[in-house]
Amino acid sequence: MNISAELIGWYEANKRDLPWRNxxxxxxxxxxxxxxxxxxxxxxxxxxxxxxDKYPTVSHFAAAPExxxxxxxxxxxxxxxxxxxxxxxxxxxxxxxxxxxxAYEQLIKLKGIGEYTAAAISSFSANEARxxxxxxxxxVLARYFGIDEPINSPKGKKLFQQLANEVLDHERPAQHNxxxxxxxxxxxxxxxxxxxxxPIRLGCVAFKTNATxxxxxxxxxxxxxxxxxxxxLITEGDKVLLNKRGETDIWANMYxxxxxxxxxxxxxxxxxxxxxxxxxxxxxxxIRNIEPEIKHVLTHQQLFIRFIVLNGQPExxxxxxxxxxxxxxxxxxxPKRIFIFIKDFFNF
DNA sequence: AACGCGGGGGA
DNA sequence: TCCCCAGCGTT
Numbered sequence: 001m002n003i004s005a006e007l008i009g010w011y012e013a014n015k016r017d018l019p020w021r022n023x024x025x026x027x028x029x030x031x032x033x034x035x036x037x038x039x040x041x042x043x044x045x046x047x048x049x050x051x052x053d054k055y056p057t058v059s060h061f062a063a064a065p066e067x068x069x070x071x072x073x074x075x076x077x078x079x080x081x082x083x084x085x086x087x088x089x090x091x092x093x094x095x096x097x098x099x100x101x102x103a104y105e106q107l108i109k110l111k112g113i114g115e116y117t118a119a120a121i122s123s124f125s126a127n128e129a130r131x132x133x134x135x136x137x138x139x140v141l142a143r144y145f146g147i148d149e150p151i152n153s154p155k156g157k158k159l160f161q162q163l164a165n166e167v168l169d170h171e172r173p174a175q176h177n178x179x180x181x182x183x184x185x186x187x188x189x190x191x192x193x194x195x196x197x198x199p200i201r202l203g204c205v206a207f208k209t210n211a212t213x214x215x216x217x218x219x220x221x222x223x224x225x226x227x228x229x230x231x232x233l234i235t236e237g238d239k240v241l242l243n244k245r246g247e248t249d250i251w252a253n254m255y256x257x258x259x260x261x262x263x264x265x266x267x268x269x270x271x272x273x274x275x276x277x278x279x280x281x282x283x284x285x286x287i288r289n290i291e292p293e294i295k296h297v298l299t300h301q302q303l304f305i306r307f308i309v310l311n312g313q314p315e316x317x318x319x320x321x322x323x324x325x326x327x328x329x330x331x332x333x334x335p336k337r338i339f340i341f342i343k344d345f346f347n348f
Numbered sequence: 349a350a351c352g353c354g355g356g357g358g359a
Numbered sequence: 360t361c362c363c364c365a366g367c368g369t370t
Contacts (some may be wrong), residue, residue, distance in 0.1 A: 077354030112368085190364090
């Protein structure tokens with residue numbers, strides 16, 4: 001018995017009774033599918049009830065003012081779904097005479113309907129043999145077949161769609177799709193999957209190799225953080241004030257200059273009015289020169305670096321700060337941009 | 349190919 | 360906190 005037959009069997013015995021499962025009305029199914037995009041069933045359910053109640057047909061929906069749609073959508077998030085629904089409802093009213101299409105090739109052209117939703121509506125409303133691939137399906141397939149290709153890479157998306165197509169029960173596409181998703185949501189969950197009662201665990205690669213926690217693989221979206229570094233050049237005779245960096249941040253244990261990091265909203269000439277800065281540097285300090293800002297790009301940080309040359313010395317040396325002779329700078333590991341600035345400044 | 353778009357729930 | 364949720368449109 002293949003995975004699909006097993007899961008359909010499990011589904012029929014364990015499925016939740018959800019209102020959109022009791023109809024083949026493409027409009028109602030569309031309504032539910034849009035609401036459920038990136039949204040848990042429990043969260044979307046009351047919204048579905050309110051929409052289906054207020055707008056029983058696509059003609060009702062198409063006649064609604066956008067304000068009403070968005071008001072009813074309030075609190076559900078991703079509000080472009082609501083706006084796109086209205087456009088689509090109006091188009092269906094005009095071009096399809098108020099009859100919601102059920103064919104994948106027609107659905108995919110509508111605003112707010114992508115591959116997943118087109119496959120869902122066409123299979124649920126007309127038993128068209130289209131395999132859905134949503135977050136649940138990615139997870140079930142990745143675990144069962146032990147695939148570590150990232151699900152959000154272009155290659156991975158293509159691979160999982162193909163695999164979903166191969167697994168699809170062409171005789172029962174609607175049941176198959178429902179089963180895959182219900183199984184992923186109820187049993188093959190992201191965390192703590194219920195492998196103990198899983199009907200397909202004996203064929204599951206992730207179960208057999210104890211890899212459920214590491215599958216599916218998802219590429220991290222490297223979030224780039226913007227940081228604003230004001231580096232201070234402070235000298236005393238032939239010495240310059242340096243800082244040895246800590247363990248945790250970028251450039252760990254390397255050397256740089258005394259640093260004032262801000263959120264980017266502080267004008268450089270006002271830095272020394274900040275209370276905590278004032279406390280360290282006191283009043284015997286004056287700005288001699290402010291260099292133009294340099295953008296320094298790291299893998300997950302963008303640094304906006306500004307060098308400020310000062311006259312005078314700070315009142316309190318902070319941990320890690322020390323004066324050293326300019327001759328000594330070549331021996332210390334420093335971030336390149338900082339080294340270059342100091343080198344140019346002292347012309348060595 | 350990468351990013352913005354929301355709010356909620358679970359670990 | 361971070362991750363994920365019946366994804367899609369834009370750039």
